[in-house]
Amino acid sequence: MxxxxxxxxxxxxxxxxxxxxxxxxxxxxxxxxxxxxxxxxxxxxxxxxxxxxxxxxxxxxxxxxxxxxxxxxxxxxxxxxxxxxxxxxxxxxxxxxxxxxxxxxxxxxxxxxxxxxxxxxxxxxxxxxxxxxxxxxxxxxxxxxxxxxxxxxxxxxxxxxxxxxxxxxxxxxxxxxxxxxxxxxxxxxxxxxPRPRLSPSHLRHGPAGPMLYRATQQLLAQHQSDDGSWPEAGTLLDHLGITYALLLAHKNTQMESLRDDAGTRACHRAIAYLIEQMRRWSLHDYASEMLHAMSLIVLVRYTEQFPGAIASSTVSNLITLLSQQLGGVSPALPGDTPPWGGLSLEALRRRQQQSAPDELLPFQGSSRSYDGKWLHASWPQLRLIADDGGRPSPAAQPWTAIAVMECALRQGQPQFMSDGMQTQFKANMQTLFRACYQRIVWPEVALFQASNHRKQAAFFSPRSSNALVSDCRVASQLLITINAAMHFAGA
Structure with a gap:
């Protein structure tokens, strides 16, 4: 040969x-x-x-x-x-x-x-x-x-x-x-x-980062239905996950002075749809802890970007009700499952501190560092998202990346069972970052794509390597996963 x-x-x-x-x-x-x-x-x-x-x-x-x-x-x-x-x-x-x-x-x-x-x-x-x-x-x-x-x-x-x-x-x-x-x-x-490989910090501060957020926000805004939902969201959990990605993209485009009124309207419509759906299901009867927690996290992130929303009695009452429900949940023991309740209450506590830093606010949650065992166990789940492009997989827990992202945003470092486990987790995140990094469409590569796709999608599809991701659920999973991996890989 x-x-x-x-x-x-x-x-x-x-x-x-x-x-x-x-x-x-x-x-x-x-x-x-x-x-x-x-x-x-x-x-x-x-x-x-x-x-x-x-x-x-x-x-x-x-x-x-x-x-x-x-x-x-x-x-x-x-x-x-x-x-x-x-x-x-x-x-x-x-x-x-x-x-x-x-x-x-x-x-x-x-x-x-x-x-x-x-x-x-x-x-x-x-x-x-x-x-x-x-x-x-x-x-x-x-x-x-x-x-x-x-x-x-x-x-x-x-x-x-x-x-x-x-x-x-x-x-x-x-x-x-x-x-x-x-x-x-x-x-x-x-x-x-060919350009040299970039590190997580280069992606965070370089030209690719704003393009990634902007393209994802445009994709989600353009595919959103008039009622604020997305065709790809088969469950309310999916709607919450896509909304979380939309808020993440909106926050970063605002930081880069890339204001997009369509993205702002998409955020408001998504929350309006969420509120309407929450009125139809009982917070007390059958809703899972994960559904409670993701709802609270999304509402908290929404009020961070749109502070005036907290003046709405509907939004504030829902946040109060969700926090009360989650406050009564038994503390999650160290294990392989993300502590959704604790993560959401921690997000609310930080939001309250931001809005009233000089006041001692009553709060039922705990500020302890969560056990790192579930973070270590999240690696296979996140890799399935990266390898399978965010598509539903029987082996993957949905929206695990949001829990990892929330852990990255909280104060303090997670407590791993050993230094070796912590080192392995960081190495896994670096591997994950490199895998997700390749999904970004660089402008010079997007030049080869059909004109109507160049500004609408931010990722390559792993199943069809010459196609761009146009599925809102897939793009949302990958965006959140990239952000979570980028934080821990560069930590």
């Missing part, structure tokens, strides 16, 4: 990535296509190399898209970079003119190495969503761009008819072109590809 690289070159250095980042600080207004191409060329010219003999040439892939337009991508092979760029830039301008596109998103990939194709193509199945490759015939006359969205080629993506010139079925793909690239948005900001 041949797998000897004829030529290879390391990924863009940290200095190159920092050089690309410098453009972000200098540009905020949209730039025209000519400026985008000029910036891109100067970056590409510093990094592109010719392939070795007998394929001494320059191979470029231009990918272009605009709002509400399908993506288009084509390859150029010429002896020199200048010749390849001249033709590629001309085709990009022709595309923009034909579609009357005033602003475009642009991505240029170049072949930096070539190696034989192996039968398994295992090197194409990577976890890094920013990496791209190309397949080529023996003469490099035909090239086909691949993306790291799964084992299928980019031609099979939803609503993308063709990218580049496909390798004819009668021609055996002999070579794999290793690609590097640069992505340039409508503000002229450059991103060197």
């Amino acid at each position: 041949m797998n000897v690289s004829l030529f290879s070159r390391p990924a863009p250095t940290a200095a190159a990535a920092m050089a690309a980042d410098d453009h972000r600080a200098l540009r905020a207004e949209p730039v025209d296509l000519a400026q985008q191409l000029d910036l891109a060329f100067r970056f590409v010219a510093q990094h592109v190399v010719s392939l070795p003999d007998p394929y001494a040439c320059c191979v470029l892939f231009f990918t272009v898209a605009a709002e509400e337009l399908p993506v288009s991508s084509f390859s150029i092979r010429r002896v020199t970079l200048h010749a390849a760029w001249r033709e590629g830039a001309t085709r990009v301008r022709q595309w923009a003119w034909a579609h009357n596109a005033s602003g475009v998103e642009l991505r240029i990939d170049w072949a930096c190495g070539i190696q034989p194709v192996t039968p398994q193509q295992s090197q194409l199945r990577t976890a890094d969503p920013t990496r791209t490759w190309a397949l080529a015939d023996d003469e490099l006359e035909y090239t086909e761009l691949l993306t790291a969205l799964g084992k299928n080629t980019s031609r099979n993506l939803a609503e993308v008819q063709s990218l580049c010139d496909p390798v004819p079925v009668t021609t055996h793909a002999r070579w794999q072109l290793l690609l590097e690239g640069v992505y340039i948005d409508q503000q002229g900001e450059l991103t060197a590809l």
Whole structure:
């Protein structure tokens, strides 16, 4: 099995990535296509190399898209970079003119190495969503761009008819072109590809975090029914879970000055639907502790973001009634099940302290540190969510991620049974974070998606690796899981 690289070159250095980042600080207004191409060329010219003999040439892939337009991508092979760029830039301008596109998103990939194709193509199945490759015939006359969205080629993506010139079925793909690239948005900001892996703190404070919250909030707001419910919420617990994710996304978009009135309205409608449903079921008779607790948690988080809501007698009376009911529940013993009652009462206690910090408020809950055994046991549940995309699973307890998230928000650290268990839990959270991290659609990867999906979804679907998650329940599970894992992984 041949797998000897004829030529290879390391990924863009940290200095190159920092050089690309410098453009972000200098540009905020949209730039025209000519400026985008000029910036891109100067970056590409510093990094592109010719392939070795007998394929001494320059191979470029231009990918272009605009709002509400399908993506288009084509390859150029010429002896020199200048010749390849001249033709590629001309085709990009022709595309923009034909579609009357005033602003475009642009991505240029170049072949930096070539190696034989192996039968398994295992090197194409990577976890890094920013990496791209190309397949080529023996003469490099035909090239086909691949993306790291799964084992299928980019031609099979939803609503993308063709990218580049496909390798004819009668021609055996002999070579794999290793690609590097640069992505340039409508503000002229450059991103060197493949970009290095980010840590939890980078995701929390970097450009991916706001995009993740904003995209999820847009998805949930757009799919919400007029009565405030979601079609994917089969139970009231599901409605509470999706509402919790919506409030989480709304809070973080507000923090990033990305105010979205549609998201605000969606929050109010979701709570109105919850209140209406709570009037129909008896808080005293058959409601479970988990349902009581999730209801209280969601109402508390709602009043945190909308303080005026506590003035509503309906909201305040429900919070009081729920806390009284949960206050009578026997304290949860250390075990494998999340202490829902204790977590919800702790959330209420913190909220009361925030609203009246100088007053000693009567409270029935306990402020003790919860036993870490249930947190340690939550790892398999959260991994099922990450691996199965948040879909219902017989082995997974629903909305476990909310309990973990609430534990992350409380004061003090959970008390684990041993230092080894605590160390293992943190390692598990780091593994979980990396698994969920790959579900985020980076802007330069979303460029390859159908135009009507680019701004609506925030995750890749694990079951169909070349599709975006559009299920509100799935997206909510993943968002909460990412946040919980991000906190403990970076702790």
